[in-house]
Amino acid sequence: MSVEDGFKDLYGYAPEGVWAAPGRVNLIGEYTDFNDGFVMPLALPHTAVAAVSRRTDGQVRVHSADTGQGVVQLGVDTLEPLADTGWAAYPAGVVWALRAAGHPVTGADIHLASTVPTGAGLSSSAALEVVTALALNDLYGLGLTAPELAVLAQRAENAFVGVPCGVMDQMASACCTEGHALYLDTRDLAVRQVPFDLAAEGLTLLVVDTRVKHALGDGAYAERRAGCEAGARALGVRTLREVEYVQLSDALRRLGDETVRSYVRHVVSDNHRVQRTIALLDAGDVRAVGPVLSEGHASLRDDLAVSCPELDLVVAAATAAGALGARMTGGGFGGSAIVLAEAADADTVTKAVGEAFAAAGYTAPRVFPAVPSAGARRVA
Known part of the structure; x- marks a missing residue:
């Protein structure tokens, strides 16, 4: 059933429109966005789709075709940050954030369906937030730009849902x-669209969803963010973005806490890896990006300590099978890894990773190509 038909079944009338917003995979630059650093994500073809209509009675009704739950109804004047509203907190948080910013949103009927894998580190929650924000922006004629909508969606996740994420997703x-791919400077939200046509180069970027999420990840993101902030304070800078790569050795000598030191080393070096990747892509040397990805994984594993056995196995098995490079992507402790490989080797690499998982007794991973796709848009 289409999202539009699902809306009609739920609410008894046709929606005013249908919008879509994608999940993402991050090529390089992890745990850098809340440090005002550089990131380089690309949108996936997997999307959250929302059929939406306005209401004038102060009520928001939200429903997801993916949860098996009924319609959640909330009053726009009674939306409270950090209330336990489950998955509905993501679209509801956007309504709250828009109203808190002074935008006259008087209610909505929303029906959602998503093909973005949940728990895979591919930003399924950001897709829900952004599609809701775009729909309400269009319906209420708010005139907000795409970056402004992204910042409001981030505020919804930070302040309403309670997840201290950066703005990249x-x-x-x-x-x-x-x-x-999107080269994003998270300090000023400057963006550059970087051509990333791997097929033309005879390459592919595989996403390997490990299908696991370890409990260790609960709270670990916030702890690492706090550690990075402590490092910035100790170095006398506002954020770690202000520490240049050439200054890293000196900065590390000034830090007494070994954990904070390792977090700082990761962030500053990963910012540098983003800039190296941009330079390689600009020079047309796409294959040389592979080793940079593998360097990034080692840093995430060893300095930031956010990897896990399944993610490490993807990287090891893929590179042993001839991949050009691989790394975990997203928050870690499970979720997904990316693998840069020759297109001709994709099946070999996929088979090798599957066999390695089977030998280790792990659930078979889901593997699919990351095709750089369009961002949020109206579709009907």
């Missing part, structure tokens, strides 16, 4: 374009 969902 929402910016990727809102601003990516087909056939490109």
Whole structure:
């Protein structure tokens, strides 16, 4: 059933429109966005789709075709941050954030369906937020730009849902374009669309969803964010973005806490890896990006300590099978890894990873190509 037909079945009338917003995979630059650093995501073809209509009675009704739950009804004047509203907190948080910013949203009927894998580190929550924000922006004529919608969606996740994420996921969902990766400076939200046509180079970027999420990840993101902030304070800078790569050795000598030191080393070096990747892509040397990805994984594993055995196995098995490079992507402790490989080797690499998982007794991973796709848009 289409999302439009699902809306009609639920609410008894046709929606005013249908919108879509994608999940994302991050090529390089992890745990850098809340440090005002550089990131380079690309949108996936997997999307959250929302059929939406306005209401004038102060009520928001939200429903997801994916949860098996009924319609959640909330009053726009009674939306409270950090209330336990489950999955509905993501669209409801956007309504709250829009109203808190002074935008006259008087209610909505929303029906959602998503093909973005949940729990895979591919920003399924950001897709829900951005598609809701775009729909309400269009319906209420708010005139907000895509970056402004992304910032509001981030505020919904930070303040309403209670997840202290950076802005990368929402910016990727809102601003990516087909056939490109998004080079994003999270300090000023400056963006550059970087051509990323791997097929033309005879390459592929595989996403390997490990289908696991370890409990260790609960709270670990916030702890690492706090550690990065402590490092910035100790170095006398506002954020770690202000520490240049050439200054890293000196900065590390000034830090006494070994954990904070390792977090700082990761963030500063990953910012540098983003810039190296941009330079390689600009030079047309796409294959040389592979080793940079593998360097990034080692840093995430060893310095930031956010990897897990399944993610490490993807990287090891893929590279042993001839991949050009691989790394975990997203928050870690499970979720997904990316693998850059020759297109001709994709089946070999996929088979090797599957066999390695079977030998280790792990659930078979889900593997699919990351095709750079369009950001949020109206579809009907």
